[in-house]
Amino acid sequence: xxxxxxxxxxxxxxxxxxxxxxxxxxxxxxxxxxxxxxxxxxxxxxxxxxxxxxxxxxxxxxxxxxxxxxxxxxxxxxxxxxxxxxxxxxxxxxxxxxxxxxxxxxxxxxxxxxxxxxxxxxxxxxxxxxxxxxxxxxxxxxxxxxxxxxxxxxxxxxxxxxxxxxxxxxxxxxxxxxxxxxxxxxxxxxxxxxxxxxxxxxxxxxxxxxxxxxxxxxxxxxxxxxxxxxxxxxxxxxxxxxxxxxxxxxxxxxxxxxx
Amino acid sequence: xxxxxxxxxxxxxxxxxxxxxxxxxxxxxxxxxxxxxxxxxxxxxxxxxxxxxxxxxxxxxxxxxxxxxxxxxxxxxxxxxxxxxxxxxxxxxxxxxxxxxxxxxxxxxxxxxxxxxxxxxxxxxxxxxxxxxxxxxxxxxxxxxxxxxxxxxxxxxxxxxxxxxxxxxxxxxxxxxxxxxxxxxxxxxxxxxxxxxxxxxxxxxxxxxxxxxxxxxxxxxxxxxxxxxxxxxxxxxxxxxxxxxxxxxxxxxxxxxxxxxxxxxxxxxxxxxxxxxxxxxxxxxxxxxxxxxxxxxxxxxxxxxxxxxxxxxxxxxxxxxxxxxxxxxxxxxxxxxxxxxxxxxxxxxxxxxxxxxxxxxxxxxxxxxxxxxxxxxxxxxxxxxxxxxxxxxxxxxxxxxxxxxxxxxxxxxxxxxxxxxxxxxxxxx
Numbered sequence: 001x002x003x004x005x006x007x008x009x010x011x012x013x014x015x016x017x018x019x020x021x022x023x024x025x026x027x028x029x030x031x032x033x034x035x036x037x038x039x040x041x042x043x044x045x046x047x048x049x050x051x052x053x054x055x056x057x058x059x060x061x062x063x064x065x066x067x068x069x070x071x072x073x074x075x076x077x078x079x080x081x082x083x084x085x086x087x088x089x090x091x092x093x094x095x096x097x098x099x100x101x102x103x104x105x106x107x108x109x110x111x112x113x114x115x116x117x118x119x120x121x122x123x124x125x126x127x128x129x130x131x132x133x134x135x136x137x138x139x140x141x142x143x144x145x146x147x148x149x150x151x152x153x154x155x156x157x158x159x160x161x162x163x164x165x166x167x168x169x170x171x172x173x174x175x176x177x178x179x180x181x182x183x184x185x186x187x188x189x190x191x192x193x194x195x196x197x198x199x200x201x202x203x204x205x206x207x208x209x210x211x212x213x214x215x216x217x218x219x220x221x222x223x224x225x226x227x228x229x230x231x232x233x234x235x236x237x238x239x240x241x242x243x244x245x246x247x248x249x250x251x252x253x254x255x256x257x258x259x
Numbered sequence: 260x261x262x263x264x265x266x267x268x269x270x271x272x273x274x275x276x277x278x279x280x281x282x283x284x285x286x287x288x289x290x291x292x293x294x295x296x297x298x299x300x301x302x303x304x305x306x307x308x309x310x311x312x313x314x315x316x317x318x319x320x321x322x323x324x325x326x327x328x329x330x331x332x333x334x335x336x337x338x339x340x341x342x343x344x345x346x347x348x349x350x351x352x353x354x355x356x357x358x359x360x361x362x363x364x365x366x367x368x369x370x371x372x373x374x375x376x377x378x379x380x381x382x383x384x385x386x387x388x389x390x391x392x393x394x395x396x397x398x399x400x401x402x403x404x405x406x407x408x409x410x411x412x413x414x415x416x417x418x419x420x421x422x423x424x425x426x427x428x429x430x431x432x433x434x435x436x437x438x439x440x441x442x443x444x445x446x447x448x449x450x451x452x453x454x455x456x457x458x459x460x461x462x463x464x465x466x467x468x469x470x471x472x473x474x475x476x477x478x479x480x481x482x483x484x485x486x487x488x489x490x491x492x493x494x495x496x497x498x499x500x501x502x503x504x505x506x507x508x509x510x511x512x513x514x515x516x517x518x519x520x521x522x523x524x525x526x527x528x529x530x531x532x533x534x535x536x537x538x539x540x541x542x543x544x545x546x547x548x549x550x551x552x553x554x555x556x557x558x559x560x561x562x563x564x565x566x567x568x569x570x571x572x573x574x575x576x577x578x579x580x581x582x583x584x585x586x587x588x589x590x591x592x593x594x595x596x597x598x599x600x601x602x603x604x605x606x607x608x609x610x611x612x613x614x615x616x617x618x619x620x621x622x623x624x625x626x627x628x629x630x631x632x633x634x635x636x637x638x639x640x641x642x643x644x645x646x647x648x649x650x651x652x653x654x655x656x657x658x659x660x661x662x663x664x665x666x667x668x669x670x671x672x673x674x675x676x677x678x679x680x681x682x683x684x685x686x687x688x
Contacts, residue, residue: 017321019321028400031397032397046370048380069297107303111298111300196413203418203419208315
């Protein structure tokens with residue numbers, strides 16, 4: 001491979017917790033090989049060294065929550081041939097988008113003694129609301145092997161092989177007992193994109209939808225069913241209105257069962 | 260003499276912030292650590308959420324130390340409800356925390372700070388000349404992540420901890436299967452301490468007020484009383500009577516000071532200096548063999564403190580794994596009632612305080628979170644002020660790197676404090 005062209009990769013952070021880019025550094029067994037296969041040209045969390053753009057692959061973590069971020073994402077789109085939105089903040093607004101269901105100015109007043117010092121947008125939005133995104137990788141946090149698969153697929157000029165089913169399928173595959181059917185625990189597994197390995201049901205709790213809505217989800221029937229199983233008032237609505245709560249399918253389902 | 264230094268963004272830290280140094284006649288006229296990380300309003304989102312949702316939400320404050328956020332919040336909420344957790348729950352939480360110390364400290368020691376001391380831009384660049392060092396570092400870190408996964412389902416934002424205990428006891432077999440790796444890690448961590456004392460740290464000795472949790476019977480990580488090197492201990496519930504926050508104009512984070520206005524230091528140096536007698540036996544041995552005189556007052560040498568804590572975390576984890584034999588219920592039942600409760604634990608980068616008020620339905624009325632980096636920000640500014648006289652004669656690039664390195668040595672978690680670390684040093688006429 002020596003002398004072969006290595007694609008230049010840039011990793012950017014917007015409003016987020018850093019957990020999804022950390023997933024790249026958590027590829028402990030693969031990181032050095034990965035660094036051999038691509039040129040890590042810009043990745044502030046890992047290196048001071050910066051290669052100037054343009055880049056072949058841009059990986060963006062986080063959602064757009066400030067006027068400055070709005071400008072920056074447009075510049076980044078211009079310098080990246082392919083743009084990957086990494087994690088549920090980048091694909092659906094993430095936890096930051098909880099502000100979209102309330103009055104952001106009131107939130108600021110509640111948290112900061114001097115809200116006038118702050119610069120923020122009243123809505124937190126996914127990357128795709130601002131620029132064209134070529135591939136979305138969902139998860140809060142992402143599954144690091146899905147990130148590796150995405151990069152490998154791009155290097156081989158093929159479509160990434162992501163699971164086309166819901167968390168329910170992963171749950172059955174690992175032989176976990178269904179928490180919804182056997183214990184009546186509200187669970188978003190039937191409506192949530194697979195990728196996590198069904199870790200919540202396997203730990204005896206309901207899925208909280210952090211990998212976002214599965215395209216085949218039947219939320220029209222699941223949402224009211226979850227409402228019937230509530231253990232405290234508003235549980236089903238809050239389950240939907242969580243880390244992926246601003247994703248259109250979850251948003252609509254939450255609205256449909258609002259008191 | 261330096262006129263102006265500008266670095267577009269500080270690397271190898273968690274989050275986006277900036278650093279501004281204005282010089283006049285060789286003295287620092289103004290120093291600011293700016294936080295550009297956008298405000299995320301966690302305390303606001305938490306209002307009206309059910310208390311059992313809190314540990315999942317607060318975990319999202321930081322991808323590197325989610326366990327710290329989960330542990331401080333569950334303790335605060337258990338205190339509000341008047342719940343006492345079982346000893347086996349406490350020990351499993353302590354083990355979960357060992358996993359976080361291992362991954363976070365190994366990451367910071369080798370991937371974030373060591374490149375500064377070895378003249379490299381990154382661990383990847385280091386790997387080109389010392390591949391075995393980097394491979395061992397990655398294995399050291401991975402074992403921490405494996406432990407987090409065995410207990411919590413995944414290493415970033417684990418899912419098993421809840422108010423009252425755990426959703427279910429993790430399976431014994433996958434946890435015990437980690438013992439050979441943990442034994443290897445304990446050796447490698449001791450080697451890390453021996454290596455850490457050979458590195459060329461910049462000289463800087465400062466007079467700190469160290470603040471950390473303390474327990475008489477173990478190295479305080481999960482819980483303890485609030486100790487200071489300069490004032491009387493207080494219980495966690497009184498933390499925010501002594502350590503206060505202010506909102507300053509250049510920052511999206513609140514800054515903390517003591518009640519008498521002093522900046523104070525939290526994190527590995529504070530813990531080591533206050534609690535070294537409680538370190539695990541092999542961590543004590545590593546400390547004494549390294550020939551380190553305490554108190555350790557050089558911020559750059561917090562790397563050594565992290566290395567010693569890495570030994571402690573591995574040794575403690577081995578004991579806890581060997582003894583792990585869960586029985587009975589994994590959680591204490593919740594009886595809802597209105598109340599207020601505080602909780603604190605030692606995140607890898609320092610003390611993390613939470614306080615919640617909940618209503619009789621279990622909904623959060625008020626939330627208050629004091630992250631370690633917000634507490635350390637005024638201290639970072641003081642440190643930089645002390646550093647300025649010794650760097651202004653240095654070549655431009657070296658001065659910049661020395662200041663950047665200082666901030667990095669804090670292992671700042673700027674997403675926590677509310678990323679873009681930007682360094683500018685300017686001289687005004």
